[in-house]
Amino acid sequence: MAVFLQYPIRSFNNWLLYDNIYKITFKLASSFSKNIFRSHRLISHIIREEIKQEHSISKASTKTRGEIRGSNKKPWKQKGTGRARAGSRYSPLWRGGGITFGPFPKVSSNKINRKVWLNAFQYLLFNKRSNILIINYSTSPLGTSLKFSYNSFVRKQLKLCGIDTKFNRTLFIIPKGVKPSEYNSKVTFKSMNELKCKDILFNDYIVIFI
Numbered sequence: 165m166a167v168f169l170q171y172p173i174r175s176f177n178n179w180l181l182y183d184n185i186y187k188i189t190f191k192l193a194s195s196f197s198k199n200i201f202r203s204h205r206l207i208s209h210i211i212r213e214e215i216k217q218e219h220s221i222s223k224a225s226t227k228t229r230g231e232i233r234g235s236n237k238k239p240w241k242q243k244g245t246g247r248a249r250a251g252s253r254y255s256p257l258w259r260g261g262g263i264t265f266g267p268f269p270k271v272s273s274n275k276i277n278r279k280v281w282l283n284a285f286q287y288l289l290f291n292k293r294s295n296i297l298i299i300n301y302s303t304s305p306l307g308t309s310l311k312f313s314y315n316s317f318v319r320k321q322l323k324l325c326g327i328d329t330k331f332n333r334t335l336f337i338i339p340k341g342v343k344p345s346e347y348n349s350k351v352t353f354k355s356m357n358e359l360k361c362k363d364i365l366f367n368d369y370i371v372i373f374i
Contacts, residue, residue, distance in 0.1 A: 169289075169290070169293055171296060171298045172298075173298050173299070173300050173374065174297060174298060174299050174300065175299075175300055175303055176299055176300055176301060176302075176303045176304040177303060177304075178321075179297065179299060179321040179322075179324060179325055180324055180325070183300050183303075203283075203284070203287045206280065206283060206284050206287070207284045207287065207288065207361065207365070209280075209284075210276060210280065210281055210284040210361045211361060211362050211365060213273065213274060213276050214276070214360050214361060214362050215362065216273045216274075217271065217273045217276075220271060220272045220273040221269070221270075221271050222267065222269060222270050222271075222272065223269055224267040224268075224269070225266075225267065225268055225269050226263040226266030226267060226268070227262055227263065227266075228262045228263065228264075228266075229252065229254045229255060229256060229261060229262030230262070231262070232254045232261070232262055234253075234254070235253075236252060237253075238250070238251055238252070239252075239253050281361065284361050285361050285364065288361055288364040288365055289364060292364060292370055295368060295369045295370060296369075296370045296371075296372065297325060297369070297370070297371045297372070298371075298372045298374060299371060299372065299373050299374070300374065301338075301339055301342075301373035301374060302374075313344075314336075314344060314348060314351060314353075322334070322371075327369050329348065329350045329351055330350065332350070332368040332369055333350050333351075333352070333366065333367045333368050333369075334350065334351050334352070334367060334368065334369045334370075334371060335351075335352045335354065335363055335364070335367035335369070335370045335371070336351060336352065336353050336354070336371050336373065337354055337355070337356055337359065337370065337371070337372045337373065338353055338354070338355060338373050339355070339373060339374070340355045340356065340357065341355075342355075342373075352367060
């Protein structure tokens with residue numbers, strides 16, 4: 165059985181006014197109702213894996229002899245010097261040369277199954293259904309600006325909707341390509357393709373700009 169959540173889209177200039185022309189519908193999959201009773205175990209597993217992925221990214225990196233930039237000139241001739249033969253100054257035996265079996269950037273965590281993640285995401289979205297606002301970003305004075313300004317106007321609109329960012333953590337889902345002009349400890353900015361289950365869980369309110 166599918167569950168439908170309907171939200172009117174609010175005008176950017178006044179978040180208490182609805183743009184009645186537009187409506188957005190979240191359709192939850194039929195498997196959602198089957199998994200709702202074991203959702204707590206499912207969500208805790210997904211959150212653990214997402215946190216593990218963030219902390220299991222190794223950024224340590226070295227260069228092999230083939231990645232070092234510079235001249236490939238032979239240091240000295242092959243014979244007649246009395247020294248050991250050398251073909252390149254980038255040999256791992258030389259100081260400043262390449263590294264053999266050195267570390268490379270890698271992610272050492274388990275892959276999250278897409279269907280499992282989607283079930284957890286749908287349950288969290290359903291759980292926050294009364295704390296979601298959808299704003300028509302195209303009607304803003306910024307228009308198609310690539311900078312989203314978290315200014316006094318936005319804070320005032322949040323207060324009109326009963327959201328105080330001093331006490332409530334708020335997630336702003338902004339359009340792709342738009343970047344926030346400033347940051348706040350109680351406010352999180354994400355685009356839709358960066359969204360994770362823990363973002364939905366750890367924030368009290370969700371404001372979606374479309």
